[in-house]
Amino acid sequence: MIEQHDPHTGLHSEQGALPGEHPGRARNPVVKVHDLAWLEFEKPDLERAELFGWAFGFTTSLRTADELHLRGTDPGSPCVLIRRGHRSRFIGPAFQAAEPEDVLRLADATGTAIAPLPESLGGLTVDLVDPSGARVRVVADTHELPALPTEAPLAFNVGHDVTRVNAVQRPPRQPAKVQRLGHVVLQTTRYLQTLNWYLEHLGLIVSDFLYHQGQRERGPTMSFIRCDRGSTPTDHHTLAMTLGPADRYVHSAFQVPDLDSLAAGGEYLLDRGYQRSWGIGRHIQGSQIFDYWRDPEDFLVEHFTDGDLFDCTLESGWAPMSASGLAQWGPPATKDFLGMRPGRESLRELRAVIGALRENNEFDLHRLRGLMKAFTS
Template identity: 30%
Template sequence: MGGSKINLDSLAYVHYSHQDLAKEEKFLKDFGLEEVERVDSRVYYRGTGPQPFVYVAEQSTDPQGKRFVAGGWLVQSIDDLERASSLPAASSIKDSKEPGGGKVVTLKDPNGVEIRLLYGQETLGEKSEPMTSINTPSEKQRKGEFVRMKTGPSHIHKLGHYGFMIPPADYKKTLSWYTSTFNLKVTDSVYNPETNEDLTCFLHIDKGQTYTDHHSFFLGHTPKSKAHVHHASFEVQHMDDQLLGHDWLTNKGWTNCWGVGRHVLGSQVFDYWFDAMGNILEHYADGDLVNEDTPWGREIESPESLYVWGPNIPLGFVTTEMNDANVPIPAPA
């Protein structure tokens, strides 16, 4: 921490534009997000946590119809905004006009992806969430209490992570920029055993001895010619809440991308969905925590590095195309 780096405190929100905003709003409600404010063509959504918003949906003016617009992060001090504003092509420090206010600096990464850094944002009171104690064979926590859950969307607590697929020629440059500009540190990476080159990496916010999520950001290789967002992921209360949300989205007719299953790196129980426009959003529960003493892990690229249980990886998760949902990955020659 410290030094010339910009010290991130936590991930705040993601911002997408959509060609059919009305249809997207129906998905986001079924996904478990709650509308809090509308400003012009933007709709702001929150979860049950203290953040004033965790997702921004905007009416698209792009002929392509959908676009990842920006990722928002909270920084630790006003000095971090000062450092950010001195970077090439960064904005000056401005008043944020979004829910929660505060100060904001906008900049772009090497691939032209917009990043918004916030300080002084006002938080909200947390909303109550459904809690259940777990009875194990050796420890019975729930005595005289019953599990009586209700059907409905998952209860989203916060935005956990997002990340991009990068053309191989730009991967190292992009990773170097993020780790030298911010207090982001690689937790785990997946590598090609033939070349020993990393293909995917998961980065956490380095806050010294303080434990943080296994990853708040990730980068991976793509055969496509342009960097693109792979998915954004939201933490839910627990696995039961996640599975209730899975059934709710299924019954509403939305398209599952991959899940439910258990990741290896990060350990999260995952459930990926295509939204109304074909972006991938994830519900996750029960993720790992790390700190500065956690060693960098490296795993060989294989299905076994992605999940320990769950359905086979579908083609849609690899291509990020809704048309490939439920299509098996072709067997290698």
């Protein structure tokens, strides 16, 4: 009898750190940020960006000739700020300070000036630059947008637990209602240096580390990082960071109410000609049900629902990086999602690899081999 091997065995990060490995948190961070506030982009065509935003499930909270703010249904800040620019590019994330004094504390610790935000946002910001060159804002006292109506949860008959009788399920094929911004994923050639910067300055803590198979002794190459709110549970990751051949945005993720909203919203996007990158499936690290899409400027964005929440007591998990380890169920990770699709993107990635190998950074030939092995495993 042939023994069946489950490729997911050992990939759920229950294994913790070995002696001497990265602790996943700083002993005395400058501040502990409360959450991710918003993401900032530049794009040349705000009309096209707004049309995709509506189809994806956002609501416009501000629209001028040169600026677009897209929000979810939850109260708070807009999720995405887009300013008109000559080319499409990611500017950086903004984090919400736990209290206004933390902005002052961070400014003092870094020798950086505090500046007022535009009146459309309100409040103050301290603008920093992480070791990979990304602008990072920490903001406080911003205006709070009121909550918007959201989709009511469906009643489910789960197994023999019956809650719905003489009623049918007919979720409409319409844009998924984005509730909030969940996380952003960044790639850097200076992974360890950049990771430590976020832990030390913003008080983030690592939920899960991934390492290249056969290279654990060299340390991790990806981390899923959450906010530290003490005993209050927070998203498994607010920021994820991975080692790669270029400093760049990878994707961002936005919460929707449930699987039906996610799936019906995906059908709505397909009907309008937008490109699904990968999905629908359920992740391992974070457990989210996911669906990835390309916007008209080729940025990767994710709908997600049912993610893990951790408090400060859970230590970091460790697991090997692999393509099959990206999901518990769902279709295999696509070349588009992995950044390996033929065309301009793959040529751009090849040039980045060549450039990174010539420079003094953490992305060397051994890391390249480990990454290629992970993509094909």
